[in-house]
Amino acid sequence: MSDAFPAVAAAIKQVLEGQGFTRLVGAEVVSIEPGVVVMALDRRPEVLQQNGLFHGGVIAYLIDNATTAAAGTVIDRARRTVITAEYKINLVSPSIGDRLTCRAEVVKPGRSLTVVDAKVFCRVDGADKLVAVALATIANLDRKPGNEA
Amino acid sequence: MSDAFPAVAAAIKQVLEGQGFTRLVGAEVVSIEPGVVVMALDRRPEVLQQNGLFHGGVIAYLIDNATTAAAGTVIDRARRTVITAEYKINLVSPSIGDRLTCRAEVVKPGRSLTVVDAKVFCRVDGADKLVAVALATIANLDRKPGNEA
């Protein structure tokens, strides 16, 4: 980890937590390290679907944000920025529990595209159960007006 | 469309609009027809990311809900229910605009899996621009305790 990384992590955290939708959802940034971002969310009625599970859209939100942020830790942020190109999500178990945690990790950084995977866990009776896995492609763009993402 | 379909559509609409997360996000069900569900969402600061675009997680939420609901229109609802297995989203243009609309359509219904595609449009200056495309796999489950999804 370079000397400058704590400032990078702080900048990314500030962007994520300042998003209108992040505040609405009530998610938090748990940790940001080079290539790895963890975000989490506590259960409350506003983030559930009709059967009391966390809504799939909430899981997708965490994956969308955490994978993009993880890709953002491995670029030269002075010159470049990141934007989500695509991702795939598999929901593998019902997300019944009291807290969702998403861990996104860069699989392969690239010049123009970074591939990131993610796992989402749901805490049930104190233990984390795997509820979703994802694979994302994040594009790196040159920073200039119109490419701020 | 069978005589019973309006009742099916009303039941699906009630489930979707009763979800805690749907109310938080502020989405609406625009229409439900056999094999096709349209949902939409108006712009407000709470559903945006840091640059004023609709958040990718909001787009994913619409796709998650609309694709699952579309699959739910083509099953025998007395005996079966639907649950999202997986989906893939491509974000193809910045979603700057004042309203998001997601149209999900069944590509291939199946005994145990239904494949659904989705397109998301963002209204800019009165015209709808394509901002995302998706492909989803929805599982059909027998209705019984523990399979209510």
Next chain:
Amino acid sequence: MSDAFPAVAAAIKQVLEGQGFTRLVGAEVVSIEPGVVVMALDRRPEVLQQNGLFHGGVIAYLIDNATTAAAGTVIDRARRTVITAEYKINLVSPSIGDRLTCRAEVVKPGRSLTVVDAKVFCRVDGADKLVAVALATIANLDRKPGNEA
């Protein structure tokens, strides 16, 4: 279609049909138009799996080639080239029949990424049945040594 397109189409067809793997598989280029490429393959024992269906890997091969080629029809080929970033395939019906046809069509061309969808049909008793759908992301690269793909 520009006056130059027939030459572009001929160049793409030559590349595809000259690939070692295309010759091994025995696939053919049916048509190349701006944004749309169709490839096909006749049934023979060497392209099947254990139950007499076309092998999933053959379907993936057609999708891989046809989506990339379709993206290649919408770039400035003097300056740029294309390379597959990723794709997702849903196999929706057993591919029992005598001929596979894959039709790939550009959904959204972009500066650095083009999104393409594909449908694969299997001819059964003279009619084409949908057996697979796909969604692909193709990267556009500047032509230079090392980027020839």
Next chain:
Amino acid sequence: MSDAFPAVAAAIKQVLEGQGFTRLVGAEVVSIEPGVVVMALDRRPEVLQQNGLFHGGVIAYLIDNATTAAAGTVIDRARRTVITAEYKINLVSPSIGDRLTCRAEVVKPGRSLTVVDAKVFCRVDGADKLVAVALATIANLDRKPGNEA
């Protein structure tokens, strides 16, 4: 590993290596353990694309077969069989080298669906380089006439 597993592994290997397409491609089954299948392929002109890389369709073939076979190791084979529902592939580096190896591993076995991930490596100068990652959904079917896959 149960006492019966070597017989299961032998049966799966025989199915894979007996496929017409596997023989055409020239792939081999390297190992089959509970939840993990490794397949490989040596470089020869017939499996390449126009620039001397392994063809993307070859990489997809390995992923298709190895993920399905991995899912097949975690079911009750007397009563059930497996069929590929869908997969997503990211090609992360040019596959220039002399041997491709695909390692597929079950992420989450399920009653009706098993999720499997895969990594593909290309041997360059004696070292394995990551060239592709994938995430697959494999369906479990009851064994009966028409479901043999």
